[in-house]
Amino acid sequence: MHGLVYGLAALVGIAAAALGGYGMVGGAGSVRLPWLVPLGGLELTLDPLGGFFLALIGAAAVPASIHAMGATPGERRDRFTYLAFVLSMCVVPLAANTMTFAITWELMSIASYFLVLHDRESKSSVYAGWVYAVMTHAGLACLLAGMLLLGAWTGSPRFEDWRAAAPALTGAARNGAFVLLALGFAGKAGVIPLHVWLPLAHPAAPSHVSALMSGVMIKLGVYGLVRVSLDWLGIGPPWWGVAILIAGAASAVIGVLYALVDHDLKRLLAFHSIENIGIILLGIGSAVVFRTADQPTLALLGLTAALYHTVNHAAFKALLFLGAGAVVHATGTRNMEAMGGLVKRMPWTAACFFVGSASIAALPPFNGFVSEWLTFVALFQNRHLAAVGLNLVFILGIASLALTGGLAMACFVKAFGITFLALPRSDAAASAVEAPVAMRLAMVMLAAACVGLGLGPTLVVPVFGAVASSVLGVAAAPVTLGDWLTLRMAGGYASLSTIAIAIALGGALLVPLVALPLARASRRTREYETWGCGRIVQTARMEYTATAFANPFKRVFDFFYRPIKRLDIEFHPESRFFVERIEYENPTRSIFHDWLYRPALDLLRAGTRAAGALQSGSPNLYLAYILAALLLMLVLT
Amino acid sequence: MIAEVVAAGLQLLVVALGAPLLVGVLRTLKARLVGRRGPRPWQPYADLRKLLGKEAVVSTTASWVFRATPFVLVATILVSALIVPVLVARPPLAFAGNIILLVYLFMLATFFLALAGLDAGSAFGGMGASREVAVAALAEPTIIVAVLALALRADTIDLGRIVERFGREPWLAANPAHLLAFAAFFIVMLAETGRLPVDNPATHLELTMIHEAMVLEYSGRYLALVEWAAAMKFFLFMTLLANLFVPWGLASSAGPGSILLGLTALGGKLAVLTVAVAVLETSVAKLRLFRVPELLAGSFALAFLSLMAVILVQ
Numbered sequence: 001m002h003g004l005v006y007g008l009a010a011l012v013g014i015a016a017a018a019l020g021g022y023g024m025v026g027g028a029g030s031v032r033l034p035w036l037v038p039l040g041g042l043e044l045t046l047d048p049l050g051g052f053f054l055a056l057i058g059a060a061a062v063p064a065s066i067h068a069m070g071a072t073p074g075e076r077r078d079r080f081t082y083l084a085f086v087l088s089m090c091v092v093p094l095a096a097n098t099m100t101f102a103i104t105w106e107l108m109s110i111a112s113y114f115l116v117l118h119d120r121e122s123k124s125s126v127y128a129g130w131v132y133a134v135m136t137h138a139g140l141a142c143l144l145a146g147m148l149l150l151g152a153w154t155g156s157p158r159f160e161d162w163r164a165a166a167p168a169l170t171g172a173a174r175n176g177a178f179v180l181l182a183l184g185f186a187g188k189a190g191v192i193p194l195h196v197w198l199p200l201a202h203p204a205a206p207s208h209v210s211a212l213m214s215g216v217m218i219k220l221g222v223y224g225l226v227r228v229s230l231d232w233l234g235i236g237p238p239w240w241g242v243a244i245l246i247a248g249a250a251s252a253v254i255g256v257l258y259a260l261v262d263h264d265l266k267r268l269l270a271f272h273s274i275e276n277i278g279i280i281l282l283g284i285g286s287a288v289v290f291r292t293a294d295q296p297t298l299a300l301l302g303l304t305a306a307l308y309h310t311v312n313h314a315a316f317k318a319l320l321f322l323g324a325g326a327v328v329h330a331t332g333t334r335n336m337e338a339m340g341g342l343v344k345r346m347p348w349t350a351a352c353f354f355v356g357s358a359s360i361a362a363l364p365p366f367n368g369f370v371s372e373w374l375t376f377v378a379l380f381q382n383r384h385l386a387a388v389g390l391n392l393v394f395i396l397g398i399a400s401l402a403l404t405g406g407l408a409m410a411c412f413v414k415a416f417g418i419t420f421l422a423l424p425r426s427d428a429a430a431s432a433v434e435a436p437v438a439m440r441l442a443m444v445m446l447a448a449a450c451v452g453l454g455l456g457p458t459l460v461v462p463v464f465g466a467v468a469s470s471v472l473g474v475a476a477a478p479v480t481l482g483d484w485l486t487l488r489m490a491g492g493y494a495s496l497s498t499i500a501i502a503i504a505l506g507g508a509l510l511v512p513l514v515a516l517p518l519a520r521a522s523r524r525t526r527e528y529e530t531w532g533c534g535r536i537v538q539t540a541r542m543e544y545t546a547t548a549f550a551n552p553f554k555r556v557f558d559f560f561y562r563p564i565k566r567l568d569i570e571f572h573p574e575s576r577f578f579v580e581r582i583e584y585e586n587p588t589r590s591i592f593h594d595w596l597y598r599p600a601l602d603l604l605r606a607g608t609r610a611a612g613a614l615q616s617g618s619p620n621l622y623l624a625y626i627l628a629a630l631l632l633m634l635v636l637t
Numbered sequence: 638m639i640a641e642v643v644a645a646g647l648q649l650l651v652v653a654l655g656a657p658l659l660v661g662v663l664r665t666l667k668a669r670l671v672g673r674r675g676p677r678p679w680q681p682y683a684d685l686r687k688l689l690g691k692e693a694v695v696s697t698t699a700s701w702v703f704r705a706t707p708f709v710l711v712a713t714i715l716v717s718a719l720i721v722p723v724l725v726a727r728p729p730l731a732f733a734g735n736i737i738l739l740v741y742l743f744m745l746a747t748f749f750l751a752l753a754g755l756d757a758g759s760a761f762g763g764m765g766a767s768r769e770v771a772v773a774a775l776a777e778p779t780i781i782v783a784v785l786a787l788a789l790r791a792d793t794i795d796l797g798r799i800v801e802r803f804g805r806e807p808w809l810a811a812n813p814a815h816l817l818a819f820a821a822f823f824i825v826m827l828a829e830t831g832r833l834p835v836d837n838p839a840t841h842l843e844l845t846m847i848h849e850a851m852v853l854e855y856s857g858r859y860l861a862l863v864e865w866a867a868a869m870k871f872f873l874f875m876t877l878l879a880n881l882f883v884p885w886g887l888a889s890s891a892g893p894g895s896i897l898l899g900l901t902a903l904g905g906k907l908a909v910l911t912v913a914v915a916v917l918e919t920s921v922a923k924l925r926l927f928r929v930p931e932l933l934a935g936s937f938a939l940a941f942l943s944l945m946a947v948i949l950v951q
Contacts, residue, residue: 544763
């Protein structure tokens with residue numbers, strides 16, 4: 001019964017991927033049911049950009065659904081909510097008017113809310129659900145306000161009509177609509193500082209849902225940002241692009257910084273989603289700036305890089321979440337400090353997680369590297385911009401992308417090394433068994449996607465480039481293709497061939513294999529325990545922990561983490577040389593919580609308390625209010 | 638075509654065989670500077686040979702990551718050697734991804750090495766791995782921005798084309814940005830290859846070491862591969878410094894004459910740089926680990942200033 005519903009979800013995924021693919025290659029179609037809902041009715045349209053995101057959602061839903069078939073009955077019990085979640089996500093990129101969009105967007109949010117509340121007994125899940133509900137509805141409020149205002153100004157709730165009417169609007173109106181819509185979509189995408197719900201909500205859901213939430217649901221925020229900044233509102237002022245670039249740079253660096261000091265495997269991955277959304281925004285932001293600067297081919301390059309990274313992130317983040325799900329399934333914990341040694345007990349999961357780690361750390365020749373390379377090259381094109389200020393913003397983007405790459409590599413050394421290598425740090429990890437076949441199949445599918453997207457950029461870049469050029473309305477290709485599956489930039493500026501790198505790496509691996517016998521190297525190998533300064537037995541307590549691993553970063557970036565040190569030692573009453581109990585804690589503090597949300601919530605609370613004075617409970621007073629309101633209306637009209 | 642293949646092979650050989658010599662010369666020079674006689678310059682070859690003849694001990698805790706890492710390291714550095722303009726201006730794999738690829742290939746090597754450090758389950762390995770990735774992560778922005786300061790003037794990020802452009806139009810280098818970028822890259826080179834004042838390659842003191850702690854569990858042929866890869870990485874970084882910032886003398890074609898000239902020029906430039914590193918290493922003390930980020934931040938500031946100089950001068 002469970003399997004049936006998840007099988008159905010996988011079929012929905014396949015159908016969505018097929019329909020989306022049809023849309024991406026230029027297939028168009030629309031459905032209109034005016035009688036179904038008020039205010040314009042239900043209207044769905046398939047266009048290349050919508051098709052792209054539809055295909056992405058469909059393609060990610062297949063492995064996630066297969067993975068769920070291997071989950072425990074407890075983990076997969078919300079099956080109909082899951083199906084509704086997948087279906088509503090599929091419809092969002094097709095929505096063609098305000099009403100349709102609002103309904104499907106809200107359905108998606110509600111379905112995911114119930115999936116976040118999966119563990120209804122746990123206090124932290126309930127809190128996560130609450131924060132998620134508040135943030136997502138604040139976002140919806142912004143979106144609705146923006147859309148209704150746009151509808152009023154342009155005289156139509158249909159997105160199609162906005163494209164034609166938006167350029168004629170006043171600058172203030174377009175800026176206002178941009179701010180409202182961009183805030184709403186950025187909230188869904190988890191852009192700093194609207195990210196607070198994401199690290200709470202994603203880990204709380206079952207892993208196949210986390211994979212979809214991180215892999216594709218937040219991408220619908222990206223979808224909206226592309227629509228707002230490049231499609232619906234026409235060509236905007238440069239500050240739109242600058243704002244997106246700065247938000248992207250901040251999200252990338254801050255996301256990975258939080259991930260470094262978090263040792264909950266799934267929360268770490270959730271923070272990395274913020275980082276990768278930041279990288280995607282760097283691409284989109286550069287596209288917006290180039291478009292305003294009248295450089296359409298460069299804008300195309302930036303948007304193509306962003307779309308490529310969107311797909312890549314969906315592949316490796318879904319893979320990593322499913323891998324984390326397999327680990328949680330086997331060990332029953334999300335705490336990395338209680339893991340270790342799983343590479344021997346779960347070789348398939350370890351190998352797949354390894355591919356995902358290398359991909360997200362942008363190591364060549366995996367897929368993350370290709371899209372980060374494209375993003376770098378897009379940002380390097382600031383040489384075509386005249387304004388020094390814009391150049392500065394681009395350099396900020398370049399530096400933060402480079403820093404993010406290094407920190408992500410460090411973070412995944414921690415994530416893979418502490419989780420899978422060395423000795424198990426708990427009994428649960430020591431007795432872990434390999435994940436069921438369904439889970440392994442799902443992970444292998446996504447690992448293959450990561451490798452394929454890494455080795456075959458020349459096959460997919462033209463497709464993504466076509467989607468980007470349909471959005472921007474330029475008939476060009478972002479890069480040219482050369483021999484050896486090479487991506488080339490005009491004038492020999494840059495080129496990339498991951499297949500050549502992969503072949504060269506493979507060939508170079510043979511060199512030491514051939515050179516060692518030639519140099520008459522000894523072939524003897526002895527297996528012996530790790531050298532440990534003369535101690536008798538090696539135990540897991542002597543291993544480096546995730547906390548210790550992250551400590552250099554905590555100290556380097558202490559102005560950001562603002563760690564607190566709590567040391568509590570209880571001495572033996574007889575002598576201070578004997579310690580009975582020692583407790584050490586070194587938590588970090590969130591600047592967004594302390595300096596943004598806390599003051600805002602305090603203000604809100606004070607405001608509601610002040611407003612509460614109006615509600616005395618006396619009917620006479622309420623009648624007086626009605627009378628006052630009536631008089632006021634009479635005077636005003 | 639054949640000349641190019643021969644040139645590529647020659648370039649690989651120069652990196653693979655020259656790297657231990659460079660390390661040896663540096664050690665001898667350092668010893669002489671402090672008044673010791675020191676080992677002969679070819680001592681590293683003897684060390685490698687000795688290691689190759691020894692039995693390898695692998696921890697029972699370790700997994701395939703530990704055994705695969707030395708091979709991946711060597712492979713990664715060899716591929717990098719085909720991207721860097723060492724002898725010829727247009728190295729054979731230059732088309733595959735230029736400077737960004739090079740930076741991320743070095744990261745691939747660091748990724749594997751750091752995982753191998755964690756694999757045996759020793760606290761030293763974890764400590765070294767954690768420090769190594771911290772230094773590598775903080776060094777990365779400097780490399781990218783410093784090279785961008787060159788790329789912006791050469792109008793390409795292809796290493797070979799940058800070198801050719803500067804070779805043809807030397808006045809492009811007459812810019813304060815050039816010196817600033819060189820200084821930034823030099824500091825990063827010291828950090829990335831584990832030289833003083835970031836890491837001390839000559840010590841095995843547990844609490845201060847970075848690279849040596851990470852590879853503590855390696856022995857025999859595995860250690861030989863790791864040491865060889867480290868030497869090649871140092872060689873490549875020195876070559877990058879020499880050829881990117883002072884590109885003159887590099888072979889523009891694959892003919893025997895120009896290759897010979899390229900080899901001589903490289904030897905001369907590396908000699909000057911080696912003396913500079915030796916003098917620096919004998920005159921500074923190792924920094925405390927948590928002062929290293931300040932040094933790297935300083936190098937980033939230099940690289941950033943260099944880039945701003947380019948943009949403002951344009």
